[in-house]
Amino acid sequence: MLRLPPVFDRLTPGGERNLADTLRGESAGGVLLLLGAAIGLVWANSPWAPAYEALADTHLGPSWFDLSVAHWASDGLLAIFFFVVGLELKREIVVGELRHTRTAVVPVVGAVGGMVVPALLYLAVNLIAPDGDHSGWAVPTATDIAFAVAVLGLVGRGLPTALRAFLLTLAVVDDLLAIIVIAVGFTDHVALLWLAASLALVAVFAVLLRRGVTAPWILVPLAVVAWGCMYASGVHATIAGVLLGLVVPAVARPGADAAPDAESLAERFEHRWRPVSAGFAVPVFALFSAGVAIDAGLIGEAAADPVAQGIVLGLVVGKPLGIVGATWLLCRLTRASLARGVRWGDVGAIATLGGIGFTVSLLVGALAFGEGSTRDDHVILAGARRIGDRRAPGRRPAASASAAPRDVTPARPQSAVSTDAAPSRRMRRSR
Template identity: 55%
Template sequence: MAPDSQNHPAGRPVPPARPGGTVLARSSYPEFLRIAAVLRKETVGGVLLLIATVAALIWANSPASDSYFALRDFEFGYEPWHLKLSVGAWAADGLLAVFFFLVGLELKYEFVAGDLRQISKAIVPVAAAAGGVIVPALIYAGINFATDSGGMRGWAIPTATDIAFALAVLAVISSHLPSALRIFLLTLAVVDDLIAITIIAFFYSEDVHLLYLLVMLAPLALFLYLAQSKRRFFGTHPAAAWLVLLPIGVAVWALMHASGVHATVAGVLLGFCIPVLRRGPDGTPVQPQPGKPGLAEIFEHRFRPVSTGFAVPVFAFFSAGVAIGGFNGLGSALTDPVALGILAGLVLGKPLGILTTTWVVTAATRARLDSSVKWIDLLGIGILAGIGFTVSLLVNDLSFDPGTEHNDHSKVAILAASVTAALLASILLRIRNRHYRLVQEEETADADQDGIPDVYDDDGGR
């Protein structure tokens, strides 16, 4: 049988091969299992995030609203170390550093040990993430360019995708989508947040003190050295490494905060320092193996519950609380050009940027989507990426002073856009989910004795 007439395992014809190959192909089986585990964890995190947000909105719009804002603005800490902050600032600068540490760790894992270490698999989600940042920013700027209210400072608010919310929605409504789409969304959201934290570092850092930055390099270098040489220093007790590295990481965070660069940047840098590959007996790098966790797996295991179960929900609780003021207040907020720019950027700009960039990359490389993925699926993922919550709220607080009209209106727009994107994506992806259910049931039933579906046998079940 000629190659162009072979059948897909689900009985569908495979399109003829093109010179550029395929993109968004099926992941390896270990990667499929890992992404499934991440989705399960983020589902819980997304639920806690939703509960914290609803609680904040209820309290901020109740007769006891003054106590909410008094708690959020209460300051404590040590002034000489530039650490006398409000409770809300501690949540944004401190707790979110844990979240961004895991972002850096996840991104490094994908590009060092995951399927995305292959350029052919990485180029599409990375380019799509860039498109999903640029187009919303341009839409926001186009709406606010002619205004003189200072709204242009919030141009980066609609550029971020909330990992916890987006993956939670995907896990709940679309469990049968191809694993390549799940990896696509995860990588897209992680790279998206990395771009957002880069934007924060370069555009939202004020009064930068180079001396603190230079001093910060010393504990950062020590952290990197100890993490990379853990076998020498921690021997057969790698689980104890975090007890030594954690205080050094806190020192890096404190110096980064004192420098004027947003402290969450320290979380990403520390995440990049953690080795993903294990060292074999001869010192050569080896891939992570079940039952033999490396330092990256140990840190992920210890800190992800802290991030999803505490850090991000607490940040959302103190950041999402806004006094809406009833329907009149809601109508006033959503007519503000700042709010309109955020709504249009997240709901329209995200899918437009992601799909356009993906199409350009595939056309330029003369490639095609894998036969298991359709453009309508990418549209659903693009809409889902419009859930810009955690990082969007962070950028909003950096763009506009808390309590100002723009800040409050932006929060309303972020919430409205995130809910709209979640609902639209849910409708579309549920339809696609039903389509893929029969396909995956057939593939799962067609498993050989090793318990691995035959569709993964082409790559050896790696």
């Protein structure tokens, strides 16, 4: 039987660096994302709504690549977000928590559970309802890493560092699974020549980086052309951003003059592009995605729509249930135990943040139901409701945590418990 180390135990050095970097940047990004969505929602319901619609429908680009501003935001700017996600994935796989199977299995299993259960709940609602639509099953499966980490950074400082890292790693794996769903489930046709051209350009991008070429005037145009070829292929263009991020080296190049703590290209690119993603690309996407004209009729339609009901049920109930349930089963099947200082109530609090879905959920909703459709509006309202219903994941007093089991495994000899289990501690404030 597979034996695992204590769940949520001390992090690897690479995992701690990844966590610190992400917490340092994503809190502000989450606030900007919320601000962009709020501006779009208010603007679309103000006397200046025609100006908002005119701006969103303004077409830019050459005749052979003519897209609206809203389309550029969802397919173009969001590719920057997915490029950063690709960089995070590469770092986690090479130097972080996904490097070793023993540490990667916990967030991976939690992420899978956090996707399967919401999808099943959504399907249960929509397959029973006469006017249900099963095509949106993937909408409640995605975790918004910017919002989740922002909320965690603001109100979850009392939680153990390893639990906070678990949320980050789980969200990254969640994004990877969502990317696979987008690439496989929402591609109607594929132009193989364009796809091959995009993959070839990504390969050239990788070779240049391996040879030390980092000039932006070479790499940026190359990446843009790779994105354009991916768009022309019929595969969602944001996949190009992920692939470009995944080919960036995550280990510093060896050399006699290299410092022991030298940054890898993935770290350098992440520091450089994260502000662009969190401070511009994602907020602009939210601005043009959340602009729904709300009236009593639309709210009533959304409340009665099985699509919106399935999304809310999947995010509010399915996500926490899937994450905690999958982690609990993993502990039972492998006889692993929670690390010292971690309670199941803490795991449940972290799992509730996994139910905050916005950026990727809106993208999947637009792909499933059609951008600007009535049910796409219902997806936006459901996602906004979930954000409004989020609860602070701060650690509860010990007396209130008694409802959660302290351990899910049979008693184990003291020698079988790792002595490296890290006690609860606060995250250092970044400089």
